[in-house]
Amino acid sequence: MEHRQVASAEVPRQADVVIVGNGALGLFLADELMERRAGSVVVVGPSDRDAGASRAAGAMLGCFGETTSESLRTDAARTRFELGVRGHERWPDVLRRLEEFSSTGFPLQVATETHVVLNAIGAELDTVNFESMLKALDEYGKPWSEIDPQDIPGFRPRTDARALRAVCLHEEGAVDGRGVLAALEARLHATGATLVDSTVRRLIGSGDAVTGVELADGTVIEAGAVVVAVGVRSEALVRTVAADLELIPMFAGLGFAMIAQRTAGTPFSSVVRTPNRGFACGLHVVPAGPGREYIGATNRLVDDVSNVTWVADVRYLAQYGMQQLDEQIARHEVVQWLSGNRPVTLDGFPMIGWLPMNGLYLMTGTYRDGFHCAPLLATHVANELQGKPGTIDPMFSPTRRPIVTRTIDWSVEEYVQHNMAAWFETGAEAAPQMTTTQLAAFYRARGTEAYEKLGVDYALGPDVLWYAEGSLVGARRVARYLRRVGGETPVLAPASSGIGDAR
Ligand SMILES: Cc1cc2nc3c(=O)[nH]c(=O)nc-3n(C[C@H](O)[C@H](O)[C@H](O)COP(=O)(O)OP(=O)(O)OC[C@H]3O[C@@H](n4cnc5c(N)ncnc54)[C@H](O)[C@@H]3O)c2cc1C
Structure with a gap:
């Protein structure tokens, strides 16, 4: 389904809400506002989603699969974890809404379950996180079952990387991330939102209020409210209007993944992943439409936001995909290299809330599960924009002091x-x-x-x-x-x- 973004001459000069950023958070928020008929909505963001996280996401709808020893250890971490639990419930409805706008040619939901494998390639941390996950599943009464690793379709690691244990999470799957973003854009176009293919150079303020945005070509859009949702670039953009604001620092979690065409062997029909480990989200494969598989993902915090890929990361995915997931991955034909920057905050918690300047809202810091949580966060932010009570804990305020969770x-x-x-x-x-x-x-x-x-x-x-x-x-x-x-x-x-x- 084709939809177009407006040329500069057609850019509206006023809107009730301008959302800066066209990643999962910005687009889901726009969709929620349009659904509520909350006035005119303009989304500004480059069509290639330069350096954004959403474009590279495996888009696992992972909640319990992401559990670590830290997830439920403190009240703050538990509150964060429960964003995922609650966010998960939103997806059946989201997919029902979006499917008719999808142009992928296959269902947006590419997997309905996840197999988490415990292999001996990492270290003790794998076991600790695997057991934390099982405990969390039981505590929240979610279904899971033990499975012989050899019975997982597609899972054929080298014998020295074989799994010791595997469990199936019956309610956790994945969506086609890029398909969902395209469907959202198509739906926004159909419902009358404006998508502007550009970047915002600076926020415009007067007194203690933000009144609009200035695009890269100098065009100004006046706004009743401006929502900054530009992921890892959010802090820098906010500083264009509030240089001295004390925000939680944000870092770029550069990640690499690839989409490849299978040429041999049995395809994966579910998400297959290791637990989170080694500073990253575990090695995983996600079905990516007929004959294709997404293999991800690396994560390293870097000084600068960029689209580069480290050779070491290419080696990581290629070698460990072959060894730990399926030897036939050696014969995969890569069709797309993906890189993106996760928005990582100093304390690891999201930044969601009004900033001290009137009319300025910040929505970011979702690190490794922002795609999954985006519909839930959109409801919360839409409520706050409309002056209604929010639906998530106010602890995620962007101007908080860093949340303490460990010694x-x-x-x-x-x-x-x-x-x-x-x-x-x-x-x-x-x-x-x-x-x-x-x-x-x-x-x-x-x-x-x-x-x-x-x-x-x-x-x-x-x-x-x-x-x-x-x-x-x-x-x-x-x-x-x-x-x-x-x-x-x-x-x-x-x-x-x-x-x-x-x-
Ligand atoms: C490799 C990888 C794998 C991941 N896997 C998963 C997963 O399986 N499940 C999951 O839930 N999450 C996953 N994540 C995390 C998830 O992608 C992020 O948490 C989430 O997508 C963040 O969304 P966002 O909209 O806040 O930011 P982004 O996706 O970064 O979007 C920000 C957008 O703003 C644009 N922009 C930047 N500056 C400007 C400007 N000045 N003006 C206008 N626009 C601007 C950018 O180009 C970008 O399009 C993954 C991330 C990576 C990198």
Whole structure:
């Protein structure tokens, strides 16, 4: 289904709501506002979705498949986790709404279940996260069953990477991410929203209010409200009108994935994935329409937003796809390379809420499950724009102080475990030069030293600590911000089980 974006001369000069950003969050919000007939809506974003996360997403509708030892360990993390649980319920309705606008030629929902495999390629972290997932499933009464890994259609790893255990999550599947975005655009076009193929250069303010946006070509659109949903570029855009606003810092989680045509072997008919591990979302394959499979995904925090792909990431997907998922992946024909930047906040929680300037709303920071949560967040934000009560916890306010979920010791231990998982998955060998215990001690010393250098007492997630430890730019940003807002030594009850027990 063709739909067009307006040329610059046709750009409306006024709108009730201007949404800046055409990723999953921006488009789902626009759709929700149009559904409610909440006035005129303009979405601004480049048609290639430059550097955006949504265009690269595997679009797993994963909630329990994403569980880690951290997901339910604190009240804050649980509240975040439940965004996924609630978000999940929205998808049957979303797909019903969107299907008629899809032009993919196959159903938007490409998988209805997920198999999570526990193999011995990573480290103890895999086992810990796998068990956390089963506990969470039982706690929330969600169906799952144990399955012989050999019975998973398509799953044919090399024998030395075979799975020790596998479970089927009967209610978690995936959608065709790019198909969903295109269907949303088609529906927005049909319902009368305006999609502008451009970028916003700056937000326009007067006094303590934001009154509009200026596009790259200088065109100005006046707006009753401006929603910034430009993912990892959100902080920079907000600063064009509120330079000194104290926002939670945002980092780019550069990710790489590929879509390939299968030429041999049995295709996958479900999502097949490992648990989250090694600073990333696990290795996974997602059916991507007839004969095609999406293989993803890497994640590394980087200094600059870009579309580059690291050779090491290409190797990761190609080699581990062949070894851990299906040897026949060696014969796949790649049809699309995908890269995008996840919006990662310093404390790992989303940033959703009004900013101090009237008329300015921020919606981002969804990290690795923003596609999945987008319909739920859209309902919440639409409510807030309409002056109605929100539907999610106000703790995600963008101007909050960083949310505390761990102690420094715990943070260092997580850093150790993620490094160990990455070390073993990437084929590095500890013995005989160095035992696993010595290796862990090495990373523990490194993590501890990183905190000494940073001089902060706020405990970071393993990915942010890894970044701050390896990047001068990252370390400066983290340290300056935390010193400015003042650290806070977290006081948390020791958890009875979790990552620390993996030692
Ligand atoms: C490789 C990878 C795999 C992922 N897999 C999953 C998954 O399986 N399930 C899941 O739920 N989530 C997944 N995610 C995470 C998910 O993609 C993100 O959380 C979510 O898509 C963020 O959406 P967004 O709309 O906030 O941002 P984005 O998708 O980044 O969209 C922002 C848009 O704004 C545009 N923009 C930037 N600057 C401007 C400007 N100045 N003016 C106008 N427009 C601008 C960008 O070009 C982009 O199109 C994955 C991410 C990656 C990178």
